[in-house]
Amino acid sequence: MHEDLNQKISQFLDNELDQDEALSILQKIQLQPDLKDKINRYEAISHVLKTDVFLYPSSDFSAKINQQILQEPYYLLPRSHPFTENKLFKHSNKILVVAASIAVVAIITAQGVNYSDNKIKTSSTVQLAQTQAIEQVSKPSAYRYGNEPSSVNARINDYLQAHNSSVYTNGEVNFRPFARVSAYSQE
């Protein structure tokens, strides 16, 4: 029986036992400390025979490793998904992100419409009439107030300068006086 057990240990180290026999021998090793020492010795002999290098670990080497593993904290993190699942997850994420973006844009647009609607609703009827009236007029094109290359806007610019005093408060330099009067000091 004893020789038979030694034989089994040797086969276990050479990976020659089937799963049931391997589990059985491991259970016996756990229960009998002398068997654990024996398997350590056999393992060292096998290593020397295979590699010509002798490394002698302390008897409690594997016990310490085992102890260290048991002391490792257990992280309650989700398990990483296999590659295919991960890929699917990312793909679904992309769809969700696009859907969420569209939803956000839709909400903002709707709120913008509601906001302007609310403003009109809270305004007086006069303002409402004004809004309706202004919509009937085609939208005017904007023109700049500064130096204009276009003769059309230059004409409008001249009119604007003659119309009000804003020419004095907007930093214009080359404006024409309304009454066409100018003087330059000669130094």
Added chain:
Amino acid sequence: MMVGKNFFLVLFFSITTVSAGNTDLKSGNVSEGKRILLNMSKAMKSLNYQGTVVFLRNGKLETMKYFHAANNNTEQERLVSLNSPLREIIRDANKVSCHFKTTKQIVVDYRPFASSFLLDIPKNIDDLGGAYRFDLVGEENIAMQLADVIAIQPKDNFRYIRKIWVEKKYFLPLKVVIYDFSGLPLEQVVFTELEVKDSLPFVNIKSLDKASSAENKQSEQSANATWLESPAQPAFVVNELPFGFQEVFFTRSPVHNSDQLVDHMVLSDGFSSVSVYMENKNASMQSGLQSIGAVNSFSRAIGDFELTVMGEVPATTVKFIAEGIKLRGRSN
């Protein structure tokens, strides 16, 4: 049954009383708003005050020192720019002089239809009851001074809404905003600090640059001559005007960099002003609507002339006025 009748009677009288109270409150606010504006109009003319004012117009921001001197019914407004181009602008009655400090150029201008760099205020606010409501809508601090907020609400669709923040002690305007129909500000004039003085000096533009005084004298005389030589009537007739608008000024003078004469009429309701220009038509002229900030313009051909109506009013207003203008002595 009797209990039900009593209930409805009490309910009816309660509603009537509350409505009457609201009406009184509202009319009280309106008359209070008008009273504050009248006080402001007087204060703007009679007090000596100075401060720092920010103009936000046509997307441009300009910060300037502002001075208003008053003495024996004579006023002088003065603006000094804090940023380039450095310049000082002086308004004496209808004469506006601008002195550019770097180039030493002086530009003299005559604007008999405007009375303030800050805002236009009608001479008789009571006459504008048919065009505007003047509501006291609250109190706010501007430049660390408590101010009444007056909303000038138009009663038709021909003008913009304005708000004026009037300082409570001296009734001086601290902030003026013109809003478009969506409630967005189109133009703003805001004081960042303002103080009232016992007196402020009147500044002579010539004293700013003595070297140019001789030339100025001649230039001013020719300016007066140009202005006074204008015909009494424009070549066009304005047939339709929004309520409250009336002609305040007309001249025929060169406006562009040429001797081309342009008829220029200014119409105003006291708060909003509109200019009508007419000159000989040429191929480069473009008809239609254009806008910048609070200013809209509408141009169209009329006979051999090009007509443009422009002002701080909605696009509908300039179009309405332009379409009602005809050449003088013609049926169309």
